[in-house]
Amino acid sequence: MCTRKVAAPKSKTTSKSCHLVDTTETNMRGFWLLQQTVKRGLTEGETATALRPFYFAVHPDLFGRYPKEQSVNEESLKKLQEYLCTLQVGRQKVAPLSLVFYIRDTAAETKSQGRIRQVHIPLLSQCTHETVSTVLRVSNLPLDYISQLKPSERPPPWPSTVTTCHYPSARSVYEAYRVPGAETFRSSWKKRVSYDTLNGWLSGNRGKAQRLQQTFAPIRKETERLSAALKELMGVTDVKWACGWGVSQFRACLRSLLNLHEEYKHKYNIHGHTIVFGNETGVDLWGNISLGKDDITNNWLSLLQYVEHHQTALSRLPKLEQRLSSLLSDISIARSIHQPVVMATDYQQQLTKMIATVENYRATNPHSVVSGSLQGLQLVIECTTGPLIDSPSGRIHIPASCPGFLVIDFLNKHTDQAREIQNADHRTRDRRQRLVETCCGELGLQSLLADENISTEQFDSCCQRLLQAQTDIQEHLRDGQLRVTHFYTVMSDGEMCIPWNWKSA
Secondary structure, three states, X not given: OEEEEOOOOOOHHHHHHHHXXXXXXXXXXXXXXXXXXXXXXXXXXXXXXXXXXXXXXXXXXXXXXXXXXXXXXXXXXXXXXXXXXXXXXXXXOOOOEEEEEEEEOOOHHHHOOOOEEEEEEEEXXXXXXXXXXXXXXXXXXXXXXXHHOOOOOOOOOOOOOOOEEEEOOHHHHHHHHOOOOXXXXXXXXXXXXXXXXHXXXXXXXXXXXXXXXXXXXXXXXXHHHHHHHHHHHHOOOEEEEOOOOOXXXXXXXXXXXXXXHHHHOOOOOOOOOEEEEEOOXXXXXXOXXXXXXXXXXXXXXXXXXXXXXXXXXXXXXXXXXXXXXXXXXXXXXXXXXXXXXXXXXXXXXXXXXXXXXXXXXXXXXXXXXXXXXXXXXXEEEEOOOOOOEEOOOOOXXXXXXXXXXXXXXXXXXXXXXXXXXXXXXXXXXXXXXHHHHHHHHHHOOOEEEEOOOOOHHHHHHHHXXXXXXXXXXXXXXXXXXEEEEOOOEEOOOOXXXXXXXXXXX
């Protein structure tokens, strides 16, 4: 107990009243100290300034070409703002939260390529300062500003308004009024960020990954069984999952489709088609039947009954692609397999818009053409907005809304670079597959995958270092599922994600 006395006139009549004031003052100090010890008082301005680089990296307006990533970032930003607002008010405990963001790399060497990476941000702290630091650290963003805002270890002095005050120390008040479970959240987060090496992280998280794998193993088996049953009953060639959600939702969609088929199997015939569960319902640009994972089964039934009517737009695509190719020096028009599922009608509109744009520009500028032949190169027409980029595979990606003069100028400037990247990709593709097979065999992995934003050089470097560290990490990786990304995490199905540039002991 801390005691502070201020000289005052002695009086027997004031003893009882002073004791009453002391008790009230003690309670007020206790609650005030609680507020000061539980949360770091970052102002709204300090929080906004510290998170400014993060907002610039994840703002939904930057992902107009990626509707899925745009929707995820928009929803996650709302949850992050609610979390921070609740912390700043400080009236109630905030439940732990895990958010997913897609971040556009701002490095000079990657900006032109438009690479996007996915990060999982765990929000476990009841402290504003720690929460903002976590967001920046996991996103690999600078901590210069937030590091200057040191968390206050001692509250500012309480003004003395009574003659004699007896009040408990900050530690005793914290013990009496502390938020249940706060230490658990803090200790668990400190434990997570303490892993500086791959071996250390695997030692602390392999058990969790194994438990999740065992939990989801029956779900995976049921998913395989349901997929096989649908192929046999409906006569489809394949059933695919094209969403960022886990295997549990895939199983739910398979069950719904199976129930639908048992009730209405005489009302449609989709023999020979491929079914893809995506974000929209329709026929995609590959001719697959896309069933929206969030749509009701009645919408699925309407599509299945009239799927042949959607083939009209699909049949027009080859002629439109050939027309655009002839306008751009015989460049091959390719369809991306990595972008979100695109409906055939939407892709038809994109091609038509690009053809009209190029034709109008060439009509007004007959001398402005693509120099030389572009045979052997591939051009991908994407959604209406986005940058012009050279992909790691050598493909040129151009949005359908791009003006004609930019299309011609970009092709003239990036033809040689695209050919070099394409040739290098062809040479390394087989080598990469052999490297994956070697890693899986030597380390005992069930699977080894990489995110789309991991370049071939980064993936090769990571795999070679894994083989070199085989003696230290093999026991943690046996029968595991590994994905090369930019961060450490364990997915809900037990898949372990490690950064490509992980540190060794």
